[in-house]
Amino acid sequence: MTNPGRSTSPARTIARWALGGALAFAGISHLFWARKEFQAQVPDWTTEYTPLDKDAVVVASGAVEIMLGAALIALPKERSRIGLMLAAFFVAVFPGNIEQYMKKRDGFGLDTDRKRLVRLFFQPVLVAWAYWSTRDR
Secondary structure (H helix, E strand, O other): OOOOOOOOOHHHHHHHHHHHHHHHHHHHHHHOOOHHHHHOOOOHHHHHOOOOOHHHHHHHHHHHHHHHHHHHHHOHHHHHHHHHHHHHHHHHHHHHHHHHHHOOOOOOOOOOHHHHHHHHHHHHHHHHHHHHHOOOO
């Protein structure tokens, strides 16, 4: 957990703010201009085993991204907890990336198997970014 008496490095702070801004932007895009694109990443099983349709999953995940992004910036004393929640969120949405690859769904310019495969390797980078940027020095 965060020790309120400890600070973090400027590089981690900048990385945390950048991630927070990117998340807030991505979350807003879930709600407005990129809903169809994000629906390509929603696994079919989410609609089979929950009462949600793909659009509801996109809206909910967008709201979570906005909240986590804002929290990364606005709640620096809680950064360690927020970082762990964000890392868990990135792990939780990874099955969507896998399904997008397996079912050859286009979205966000990921219109070839190679591009979709490369995207899979970016998810661990996001997990590491969330964790590293929210740690103390």
